[in-house]
Amino acid sequence: MTTATRLSTITSAEELARLRATLPGHRFVIPADDPLPLDCGVSLGPVTVAYQTYGTLNAERSNAVLVCHALTGDQYCAEDHPITGKPGWWLTVIGPGKAIDTDRYFVICANVIGGCMGSTGPSDPDPATGRPYGLDFPVITIADMVRSQVRLIDHLGIDRLFAVIGGSMGAMQVLQWAVDYPDRVFAAVPIAGAAYHTAQNIAFHEVGRQAILADPDWCGGRYLEHDISPRRGLSVARMTAHVTYLSETALHRKFGRNLQNRKELSFGFDADFQVESYLRHQGSTFVDRFDANAYLYITRAMDYFDLAAEHGGVLGKAFEGTRVRFCLISFTSDWLFPTAESRKIVHALNAVAANVSFVEIESDKGHDAFLLDEPEFFRVLDGFLKGCAEHAGLAEAGS
């Protein structure tokens, strides 16, 4: 931690507001008198959207790339994180000369609504009561997240995004953009994604939510008003999820049955195996940067995602007549969002004669591969974006 403040040590709404105010970056506010209509029927306002940008918007405002983050990501994709001090989560692909070249593109990354890194979410004060929303915050959807991003893009004076790119839940947002705003997206890159959350995906999320709800310190979602934090429940939720982000092969290579700090089994319940110690660490550091209610809301948004549902259950109909150029990318060892799910989207796009590339990257790193060092993935993304930039008539970097 680089700052003295960890989210998990914050136990009041006032402290949280103070921390929020210190987070670096931009804020855009959707005003209460022009609120954001949500899928649940509620109109939400005011809504703050916290976002970061990298690179420069060109005079034609045609070089903007929207990067959409995953469940536990945030807007700090290409710089050190202000709370954890860790490098930005997508520095592997965003930066000068990288696939998402900040010498060429203007990169925008916004914290999703419902989140906890500056955008309006369940820990923010409810204007109606002055108390933190808690479970009075409306359940949001992926389409709602995208709606708030559209308002941001409007605010920035951008008619059409050159590209929308994201992995996992980010891929869901990319697909939603392409379906709901096809004229405002030139290229869409959904990575390690799916057109809907599967029963198994929902099941793992439900386990995590139940772990949070089972923690007495959750207090029916009103923990901020009780000066406590459901650390243990959130930590267990994170541990469960984290196992699903890695492949069996990756876990085996990283840890196997290696013992932690000792040569023999302890015949006890301390972390004997390195994999146990690693998971406990993942759980305990996560609670220092994430809010339990935000975890409930964002997992719910993912569970609700089903792109075909609004189109009579036929995915192809969602894309009819689209002129968006798609590049779908999946990873062989990703069992949470397996290649088969990306392939279903490709088939739907093929059925409507859309412009689509599809690459399955050989990797043993599991779902998290899109965040890790995967040179073939970088090459595919780089090549696709360069090709699109040429078609879009974007100037080369430095030219």
Next chain:
Amino acid sequence: MTTATRLSTITSAEELARLRATLPGHRFVIPADDPLPLDCGVSLGPVTVAYQTYGTLNAERSNAVLVCHALTGDQYCAEDHPITGKPGWWLTVIGPGKAIDTDRYFVICANVIGGCMGSTGPSDPDPATGRPYGLDFPVITIADMVRSQVRLIDHLGIDRLFAVIGGSMGAMQVLQWAVDYPDRVFAAVPIAGAAYHTAQNIAFHEVGRQAILADPDWCGGRYLEHDISPRRGLSVARMTAHVTYLSETALHRKFGRNLQNRKELSFGFDADFQVESYLRHQGSTFVDRFDANAYLYITRAMDYFDLAAEHGGVLGKAFEGTRVRFCLISFTSDWLFPTAESRKIVHALNAVAANVSFVEIESDKGHDAFLLDEPEFFRVLDGFLKGCAEHAGLAEAGS
């Protein structure tokens, strides 16, 4: 529930002792003056082994089949369960005319030590203090479980078991029997098993344990002395594990994204999806029949299992010179104990020219397939046992 008593409503050691006394079946006691030596170095005694039998032991005492149960199983494999009222967990294969034919074989099934269905475990009184053991109970291993079963077999006057059969943790016990007591086993059938617990297996168990330890009602393992029960933590542990027992395909076929009791999304955190409702039910019914500390101990025993470790890391050495007839069975959609793990055992057995059959059953039911209706599995098991019975000179049923 058929009885008025659910384990989760029992909050004192006295109540628990009363329930235990009402559980039907046999008890064998390893006396304190001839205690059971455990891998951790402790000698445990007295140790009660609760067991059931089906069929009749023949005059030669040569037709005994030991059935080894999985993590949350128990000795009631072929009769209604005295607490839940549900049919025995392996009535699919045990009974007159079935693969494990009770007209022909004498079936023995014992609750593992460390368990909670009558065999000595962490909720039993510690003779040293009179209080329930809690975490003072020694950590046990699969080899310790088998050691207690050997004492039981001795007690029953059986020199050699015709067969040892089990799935999942049961398969671990089968393998341990074959390695440690090769002269006392004619045939061994490890189903949906592995020679060691993988990093991913350990990871999922650790998540479950952390869910229990995170429940304040766990009280450092002394919940029985505080008149409470860590229901919530144990329920979350069960939910996590349960997801791993099913394949993605099975979850999809059973539930898909079907909604529970309503036609539209609720935009809330109730169980919207059938899969959520199902998991919650799995969690809440489990705590009525299982003890949280027993869950800690038995998962730990599985994590510690590594058959090659005691043989210089070379699995083949564990089986050198074996005359046991092996039949390994795996299921295509089992991702928790995948076919590759059974295959490793087959390779090790082949390397020492052992007598081994291996069948991978096509199934989309996941790890739990061995407990479900899988006719091909029944045929394989039936055929293998009949062949072995012929070789062993066992009389046919009814002859």
